[in-house]
Amino acid sequence: MPDGSMTAKRQEIALLRRIEERILWLASWTIHNANHLRESRDGLKVGGHQASCASMTTLMTALYMKALRPQDRVAVKPHASPVFHAIQHLFGRQSLANLKRFRSLGGAQSYPSRTKDVDDVDFSTGSVGLGVAMTAFASLAQDYLAARGAVKPEAMGRMISLLGDAELDEGNIYEALIEACKHDVRNTWWIVDYNRQSLDATTQDRMFTRYGEIFEAAGWTVETLKWSKRQREAFARPGGEALRVWIETAPNDLYSALTYQGGAAWRERLSADLADNTDALALIAAYKDIDLGELMTELGGHCLETLLEAFERASHDDAPRFFIAYTVKGLRLPFQGHKDNHAGLMTPTQIAELRQKLGVIEGEEWDPLSGLSSAERTALKGLIARAPFAADVQRQHVAPTVATPSADELLEAVAGGGEQSTQAAFGKVMFEISRRTDEFSGRVVTTSPDVTVSTNLGGFVNRRGVFHRRAHEDVFKRRRIPSAQVWSMAETGQHVELGIAENNLFIALAALGLTAPLFGERLFPVGTLYDPFIARGLDALNYACYQDARFLLVATPSGLTLAPEGGAHQSINGPVIGMAQPGLDTYEPAFADETAVLMARAFDRIQARDGASTYLRLSTRVIAQPERTDDAWRQGTIDGGYWLKAPVPGAKLAVVFSGALAPEALAAFEALSEDMPEVGLLAITSPDVLHRDWTASGRSRWTGEGARTASRGSTIETLLSTLDRDAGLVTLADGSPLSLSWLGSVRGHRVRALGLETFGQSGDLPDLYAKYRLDADAVLDACADLLS
Ligand SMILES: Cc1ncc(C[n+]2csc(CCOP(=O)(O)OP(=O)(O)O)c2C)c(N)n1
Numbered sequence: 001m002p003d004g005s006m007t008a009k010r011q012e013i014a015l016l017r018r019i020e021e022r023i024l025w026l027a028s029w030t031i032h033n034a035n036h037l038r039e040s041r042d043g044l045k046v047g048g049h050q051a052s053c054a055s056m057t058t059l060m061t062a063l064y065m066k067a068l069r070p071q072d073r074v075a076v077k078p079h080a081s082p083v084f085h086a087i088q089h090l091f092g093r094q095s096l097a098n099l100k101r102f103r104s105l106g107g108a109q110s111y112p113s114r115t116k117d118v119d120d121v122d123f124s125t126g127s128v129g130l131g132v133a134m135t136a137f138a139s140l141a142q143d144y145l146a147a148r149g150a151v152k153p154e155a156m157g158r159m160i161s162l163l164g165d166a167e168l169d170e171g172n173i174y175e176a177l178i179e180a181c182k183h184d185v186r187n188t189w190w191i192v193d194y195n196r197q198s199l200d201a202t203t204q205d206r207m208f209t210r211y212g213e214i215f216e217a218a219g220w221t222v223e224t225l226k227w228s229k230r231q232r233e234a235f236a237r238p239g240g241e242a243l244r245v246w247i248e249t250a251p252n253d254l255y256s257a258l259t260y261q262g263g264a265a266w267r268e269r270l271s272a273d274l275a276d277n278t279d280a281l282a283l284i285a286a287y288k289d290i291d292l293g294e295l296m297t298e299l300g301g302h303c304l305e306t307l308l309e310a311f312e313r314a315s316h317d318d319a320p321r322f323f324i325a326y327t328v329k330g331l332r333l334p335f336q337g338h339k340d341n342h343a344g345l346m347t348p349t350q351i352a353e354l355r356q357k358l359g360v361i362e363g364e365e366w367d368p369l370s371g372l373s374s375a376e377r378t379a380l381k382g383l384i385a386r387a388p389f390a391a392d393v394q395r396q397h398v399a400p401t402v403a404t405p406s407a408d409e410l411l412e413a414v415a416g417g418g419e420q421s422t423q424a425a426f427g428k429v430m431f432e433i434s435r436r437t438d439e440f441s442g443r444v445v446t447t448s449p450d451v452t453v454s455t456n457l458g459g460f461v462n463r464r465g466v467f468h469r470r471a472h473e474d475v476f477k478r479r480r481i482p483s484a485q486v487w488s489m490a491e492t493g494q495h496v497e498l499g500i501a502e503n504n505l506f507i508a509l510a511a512l513g514l515t516a517p518l519f520g521e522r523l524f525p526v527g528t529l530y531d532p533f534i535a536r537g538l539d540a541l542n543y544a545c546y547q548d549a550r551f552l553l554v555a556t557p558s559g560l561t562l563a564p565e566g567g568a569h570q571s572i573n574g575p576v577i578g579m580a581q582p583g584l585d586t587y588e589p590a591f592a593d594e595t596a597v598l599m600a601r602a603f604d605r606i607q608a609r610d611g612a613s614t615y616l617r618l619s620t621r622v623i624a625q626p627e628r629t630d631d632a633w634r635q636g637t638i639d640g641g642y643w644l645k646a647p648v649p650g651a652k653l654a655v656v657f658s659g660a661l662a663p664e665a666l667a668a669f670e671a672l673s674e675d676m677p678e679v680g681l682l683a684i685t686s687p688d689v690l691h692r693d694w695t696a697s698g699r700s701r702w703t704g705e706g707a708r709t710a711s712r713g714s715t716i717e718t719l720l721s722t723l724d725r726d727a728g729l730v731t732l733a734d735g736s737p738l739s740l741s742w743l744g745s746v747r748g749h750r751v752r753a754l755g756l757e758t759f760g761q762s763g764d765l766p767d768l769y770a771k772y773r774l775d776a777d778a779v780l781d782a783c784a785d786l787l788s
């Protein structure tokens with residue numbers, strides 16, 4: 001390289017190092033301000049992680065100031081949030097006011113949040129491990145769009161996760177790794193801040209070499225960034241090799257302890273351990289204490305040159321990459337390396353010392369360029385402005401609205417009444433969608449963790465195929481072996497088949513459900529699984545909703561109604577999970593027509609501005625379909641409930657049911673009607689939507705907001721107002737009775753709530769419904785109890 005460019009490069013590194021220091025400063029000061037300077041009104045510790053931030057500052061500087069391109073997307077280690085916000089501030093994308101309000105209402109969020117932060121958060125993080133997996137599935141989503149020409153080759157980004165080393169203990173990372181391998185996922189970088197410390201302490205040594213092996217086995221390119229340039233140069237000198245070997249073989253806890261104690265402790269220990277190596281002793285003697293400490297602790301993850309060279313090497317192909325960047329937790333801070341430093345906060349004296357060390361002037365702490373000469377300021381501003389990532393490119397998109405099928409169109413798929421199950425109705429509607437030639441049907445993408453066929457997605461997949469970057473024909477079909485299911489893979493396929501890992505389903509839905517804002521392309525993701533196994537992926541489901549990803553989740557079959565499948569498969573808590581989950585509208589239709597109407601609504605809600613995702617809890621139980629005499633059920637289904645059999649005004653009793661127990665409710669209703677013709681039968685399609693509407697209506701009365709709701713009252717108040725004040729309600733749910741027992745609070749009606757409060761077991765429906773008191777007799781007993 002000619003001298004001139006060498007010098008320019010050296011100058012650039014020097015400038016980057018200065019920026020890095022200022023990022024470290026701003027992140028540290030942001031946390032300090034929140035904890036020590038801002039008024040505390042509640043005495044709670046505000047928190048923030050200065051050590052975890054310092055560990056990752058070099059990595060993030062190298063990425064954001066040089067290596068990232070605008071189309072790249074990053075999931076930032078949650079507790080490095082202040083570093084992220086500081087960098088965004090330098091780019092002019094985060095206000096000083098928000099940094100000052102870090103962790104307070106409306107300010108920069110404790111952990112980067114797509115929905116709550118104003119700066120450019122690509123993926124929310126917080127629950128460790130999930131952001132990591134998210135990048136692999138975002139890359140899969142990008143491949144899916146690229147295969148359709150919706151993301152051009154030159155616009156394809158790298159999906160990057162910055163993670164802590166203790167995060168590698170989260171099992172969902174390996175589930176995602178396996179899925180990424182099967183799907184030949186590329187353009188994914190996982191960069192580990194390998195500081196060998198977790199929250200509680202220094203981490204175990206035994207996995208040291210194993211991580212690389214695991215990722216190599218999965219086909220990833222592994223880059224271990226252990227040494228800094230400064231270390232490599234020193235280790236090349238006489239005696240240097242002994243220092244390198246010393247670090248290589250030192251236990252994590254000893255290395256960390258010496259890192260905390262500093263240069264003198266290093267000298268003492270190294271001099272003792274290397275006493276018979278005169279070259280090494282001479283090398284150690286050549287350093288002042290402070291320099292010796294820096295030499296031993298400035299590992300690869302703190303060396304801009306090392307990082308930039310590695311990122312540059314990686315940018316020539318699209319192979320998935322696992323970077324192990326060795327770091328020191330809290331480097332340059334007074335508690336560097338200390339095993340208890342995770343939640344450590346610098347004292348006012350310590351932060352003042354850091355300020356002085358970094359050349360920031362007292363009183364100018366919020367000025368990231370304080371204390372610099374005007375030439376340096378200009379140079380730094382120039383470097384920031386030239387960062388590829390700083391380019392004025394729109395990174396969050398609004399996708400054009402796609403016309404979705406009307407409820408009438410979908411209803412045709414399930415027409416005919418007779419006897420049907422909601423799961424079969426779902427399959428019919430999906431099959432109908434697969435036959436459509438409109439834009440919408442091309443944007444539907446289905447996914448399932450190995451239960452595609454058993455959740456009735458098979459018809460859709462037969463027509464639309466399985467997505468894979470590498471085409472693979474269905475050998476059974478070619479060999480003319482009869483099979484109901486075609487399983488041919490191609491880039492044009494519209495089904496993403498996952499292995500059995502429900503976490504992956506939800507993260508896939510998160511990624512597919514965010515393609516509109518991330519890539520400007522709307523997809524309509526439909527994911528299926530068995531209802532009980534929602535619990536397996538609950539945190540990932542919450543993660544998807546927290547980011548406002550939009551999808552339709554179909555959980556089927558569900559409840560005790562799985563009868564012969566037994567207690568391990570019979571879900572109890574689904575309806576309550578759904579009610580308690582923000583961002584998710586939960587419905588449990590009883591009938592095929594309700595299912596079709598709710599699917600049309602779900603597709604609308606996917607792209608509505610204030611929309612949400614939908615969870616449909618379905619069943620394989622085939623039941624008689626009602627004769628519809630008017631259309632009131634349609635709006636009622638959407639609003640959460642309607643009178644399947646209207647009570648006579650002032651009635652003293654009503655039976656309330658949800659989902660597949662409709663026949664039992666109906667039988668009880670018919671038996672009751674003989675003596676009490678005024679009785680009503682209330683079909684509840686969504687305790688969730690009803691409850692939210694009810695609380696909102698209550699709130700609006702005392703806040704004066706939402707006059708419309710206030711004047712009309714909530715859906716459930718209106719429905720129940722037909723009954724007498726002293727009426728009784730018997731509620732029947734194939735799940736926790738909690739989902740319906742609250743109805744008694746709406747107008748003060750007395751309630752007997754039937755549902756599942758113990759684990760089920762194998763059996764047939766008559767036996768199980770009788771044993772668990774979900775049959776018509778149980779309803780009648782409960783009615784008698786209310787009337788007595
Ligand atoms: C699922 C989950 N469990 C627990 C936590 C609490 N927690 C936050 S960070 C952390 C460990 C951090 O260690 P590491 O990932 O190595 O990051 P470092 O701070 O060392 O950079 C833990 C247990 C969490 N955020 N998410």
Ligand SMILES: [Mg+2]
Nearest residue numbers: 164165166197
């Ligand atoms: Mg760590």
